[in-house]
Amino acid sequence: MQIGCPSCNETGCDECNNEGWILIKECPQGMVGREVMNFIELADFAKNGAFPVTGGTLEQSQSFLLACRFLWNEDSQAESQQWDKK
Numbered sequence: 001m002q003i004g005c006p007s008c009n010e011t012g013c014d015e016c017n018n019e020g021w022i023l024i025k026e027c028p029q030g031m032v033g034r035e036v037m038n039f040i041e042l043a044d045f046a047k048n049g050a051f052p053v054t055g056g057t058l059e060q061s062q063s064f065l066l067a068c069r070f071l072w073n074e075d076s077q078a079e080s081q082q083w084d085k086k
């Protein structure tokens, strides 16, 4: 799912790699706020082992890690709910 980059109004910036749009996972709740978007991005990086704070897992704030865990749980729940509908 692609949406126009809210940071640069689709003209291209660092946030969107100068693409003018950003790729997001479909959100069951529909609209998501800018902060949530940023967080999802960071959580995806963290999921791949690239944390926003250098130094690895121990350097990350506890709240960030908890939020990641929560988000990842939400992800799998959303996926299983989609399966239930089929």
Ligand SMILES: [Zn+2]
Residues within 6 Å of the ligand: 005, 006, 007, 008, 009, 010, 011, 012, 013, 014, 015, 016, 017, 018, 019, 020, 021
């Ligand atoms: Zn942009």
